[in-house]
Every structure is written in C-alpha cells, then in structure tokens.
Amino acid sequence: MLFSSLDLARDIQRAVDACGYRQMTEVQQQTIVPARKGRDIYATAQTGTGKTAAFALPILQRLLDNPEQVQADRPRALILTPTRELAEQLAESVKAYAQFTSLSVLAAYGGVKLSGQQKKLHAGVDILVATPGRLLEHLAQCNVHLTEVKYVVLDEADRMLDMGFNADVQRLLQQVSVKRQTFMFSATSNSSVNDLAKALLNNPVTVNVSKKNITAQTVEHVVYPVEERRKADLFVDLLAQENWFKVLVFTSTKAQADVLKKHLKQAKVSAAVCHGDKTQGARRRAIADFKSDKVQVLIATEVAARGLDIQGLEHVVNFNLPYLAEDYVHRIGRTGRAGTKGQAISFVSREEERSLDNIERLTGERIAR
Known part of the structure; x- marks a missing residue:
C-alpha cells in the first residue's frame, strides 16, 4: 500500500516524499487509517518496523484538520517515551514529518537544564515529546499544562514499565482530558503491558505485526x-x-x-x-x-x-x-x-x-x- 493512497495533507505528503517513504510497512498499514478516524491504538511491533510514522502521521493530519492557535504552556499532543535518546530521536522524526507545516515540536528530557525547555514551552508548542520524569518536573513548576492535550502516545510502553514509570505515566495521564485519542506501542507483549492498555485505552484497535516477542527475520x-x-x-x-x-x-x-x-x-x-x-x-x-x-x-x-x-x-x-x-x-x-x-x-x-x-x-x- 502506497503512502500516496492515504490522501494526506499536501504538506505532510511532501515531507513523506522527502523522507524517501513510498510503500507503507505493515504496522503503518494497520494503524494509520483507523487512527485518522480517531480510534485508540494498541500496537505490538518490533523496533525498526516504522512505528514512529504510524502514530506521528495521523496525529499531524488530525492537528491540521482541526487547526487551533498554539497556546503558551499548553501542547495539543503528548508523546511519552522512556529515555533521553529516544525523546530526542522521536522529536527529530516528527519534525521531519512536520517540516513543511507550521506545527512545532519540542523534546523535554532530563540531563539538561530546565530553563531552555521552559522558554520553549512558554512560547507554545503543538507536540511535546517527553520522558515521564522530566515532564513531572515541568508540571511541578507550572511550566506546562496538559489540559489541552487531545492526542497521547505511549512509546516503548514495555520499557517504561521495566524502568518503573507505571505510576508516573498514570499520574501524567490523570492531567489529560478523558476525551483524548491514545496510542500505545510496545516492542513486546506481556500481562503488565496488557493491564496498562486496559487501564488507559478506550476500545482500541489492536495491531500485532509479528509473532509475540520474536526477533526480526533479517x-x-x-x-x-x-x-x-x-x-x-x-x-x-x-x-x-x-x-x-x-x-x-x-x-x-x-x-x-x-x-x-x-x-x-x-x-x-x-x-x-x-x-x-x-x-x-x-x-x-x-x-x-x-x-x-x-x-x-x-x-x-x-x-x-x-x-x-x-x-x-x-x-x-x-x-x-x-x-x-x-x-x-x-x-x-x-x-x-x-x-x-x-x-x-x-x-x-x-x-x-x-x-x-x-x-x-x-x-x-x-x-x-
């Protein structure tokens, strides 16, 4: 299935072309269409399967379909991920997909000063990519408010649980409106991940693009x-x-x-x-x-x-x-x-x-x- 068949906004399709994407991967085929219709998504997919585009493209499309003035300290989409490196790389990928739009993206993670991120949050961002610990710090200092978040992604959910972020994730999502669209992506599937999905997702479309926990055939x-x-x-x-x-x-x-x-x-x-x-x-x-x-x-x-x-x-x-x-x-x-x-x-x-x-x-x- 080709990306060109999705009828994406011209500026998003232009970015997809610039990234060299033509044919959708399996996880993208199964995720993007229902996500554009507003369905929650629970996907088990190996790394390297193209899952970032699977959640980022429908979120970007929906943000463009429902334009709003960017507000100080109030992002419209939140992507939670367990490590600094992942937050940085996810933000770079989302920026690449949004490069021809006016949508703004910020990565917030520990190991660097709060002040630089604080200034950018005050200026207003559409999409916030964050690690749970750093986001809680920003919330404690009132640098960010999550009441306007309409789209939430939990990336590498299994790893977040392994690293002890379960309580932090639950606390953060209590700050977000229940009228939200939630995506949950996990490299592996187990009872803890399934329990988290039941707690946070509303009648999700379940996507499983590989045998449980199997490694890539290549x-x-x-x-x-x-x-x-x-x-x-x-x-x-x-x-x-x-x-x-x-x-x-x-x-x-x-x-x-x-x-x-x-x-x-x-x-x-x-x-x-x-x-x-x-x-x-x-x-x-x-x-x-x-x-x-x-x-x-x-x-x-x-x-x-x-x-x-x-x-x-x-x-x-x-x-x-x-x-x-x-x-x-x-x-x-x-x-x-x-x-x-x-x-x-x-x-x-x-x-x-x-x-x-x-x-x-x-x-x-x-x-x-």
Whole structure:
C-alpha cells in the first residue's frame, strides 16, 4: 500500500516524499487509517518496523484538520517515551514529518537544564515529546499544562514499565482530558503491558505485526562460548578477522563499558561510550561520532538499546547478555532494519548459559554456536 493512497495533507505528503517513504510497512498499514478516524491504538511491533510514522502521521493530519492557535504552556499532543535518546530521536522524526507545516515540536528530557525547555514551552508548542520524569518536573513548576492535550502516545510502553514509570505515566495521564485519542506501542507483549492498555485505552484497535516477542527475520544470530576474562581479547580478534567496520556493543554495566573502552584503546581501536554516567552532551557526541564513522565501536548499556537508528549497522555484539530476555530483542533491533541483513553476536560465559536458555525460549529458536 502506497503512502500516496492515504490522501494526506499536501504538506505532510511532501515531507513523506522527502523522507524517501513510498510503500507503507505493515504496522503503518494497520494503524494509520483507523487512527485518522480517531480510534485508540494498541500496537505490538518490533523496533525498526516504522512505528514512529504510524502514530506521528495521523496525529499531524488530525492537528491540521482541526487547526487551533498554539497556546503558551499548553501542547495539543503528548508523546511519552522512556529515555533521553529516544525523546530526542522521536522529536527529530516528527519534525521531519512536520517540516513543511507550521506545527512545532519540542523534546523535554532530563540531563539538561530546565530553563531552555521552559522558554520553549512558554512560547507554545503543538507536540511535546517527553520522558515521564522530566515532564513531572515541568508540571511541578507550572511550566506546562496538559489540559489541552487531545492526542497521547505511549512509546516503548514495555520499557517504561521495566524502568518503573507505571505510576508516573498514570499520574501524567490523570492531567489529560478523558476525551483524548491514545496510542500505545510496545516492542513486546506481556500481562503488565496488557493491564496498562486496559487501564488507559478506550476500545482500541489492536495491531500485532509479528509473532509475540520474536526477533526480526533479517538478523542472523551467533553465540561464542567464552570465559568472561577472555571476552575483550575475543572481540579485538573478531574485529580484525571479520573486518567489522561499524559495531554496536552492549555491556550489562557502566563499569564493563569503561573497561572495554580502555582495552580497545590499547588495541588502537577507536571507540566511544554511551551510558548513564555520561552527560547528555557526551552521549550525544558519542552517538554522532559513531553515526558519522569517526569511531568504529560504540559501547552502550541498556540506556541506549531503544531508539538508536543507525543507517547501515550490520553488527550488534552482546558483550554480556541482558538480565531480561526481552531486552535481547530490543538490543538487536538496532540491526537488520528495514529489510537489510544484520548479525547479532553474543559472547556467553558459563554463568550466562541460563540467560541464553531464556532468550532461546523467548524467540523460539536455537542460536548457532
């Protein structure tokens, strides 16, 4: 199904064309039409399936269909997302879709001063993309009011629950009119996510574009059994042997990320680190340097597992397996996107074999050793 068949506003279609979109993905086909009719949406979709456009385009269309003067401190659409990186990237995507309209977009997240965001909120924005914690701070200081919000998106709902944001999300949505349209997107489906959907959505259209919790078909999975102390040496060897040019590596802790970076520096491999102890500016620089090929390796903790959209990323390495099997799905969703081939490589110590069993049970596949 082509985007041109949707009869979108001319300025939105122009932006879609500028983004190079022609054919809709499955989640877009199932979501955009009912969303334009005002239906609530509950979608389970893997990362890399085009879900941002699936909720952003109908919201932009409905905002243009119902024009209102922008009001200070009162956005008309709210997109909640769990991490700073995701908020920033979502805002950039929505801005791209709205680039030929007069609609304004702001990302509000922690790690930077409130004052800059406060000024922009006072000037008035149509669409606010925010992390729950930072939005609660702005509400406490009366920098924003949610009474005019007509459209709400909960993106990465499962991750928000994992990170303990359930109560915050419920508090925030109590400030929004019950006469709203709500979209809920989740990479995985479980009882907690389903309970949240029942609490917040009104007779939603349910969209499930893949088998439960399954990984993308375009990703090849490989396991290297290895002792913990030998993982760094193995990684350096594989970089050279396999001629990997651009690699995203996940560690379980910030300390492991820092130690691996030192090891790579000694081996003269350029690397950057992205984790919670780094400032927002440092994390942004690390991601930008990786995207522009200034560094060969980006080492990240779970904080960067969602939303990192890096063109042409062929290799994701799990230096340590994640604590939650579902997070394996989120991590490796960085590769094999939009139909391209990717490889997920996991270094598994004897202590991690149970975690590997859980991942294989979740995905329903045995991973090659």
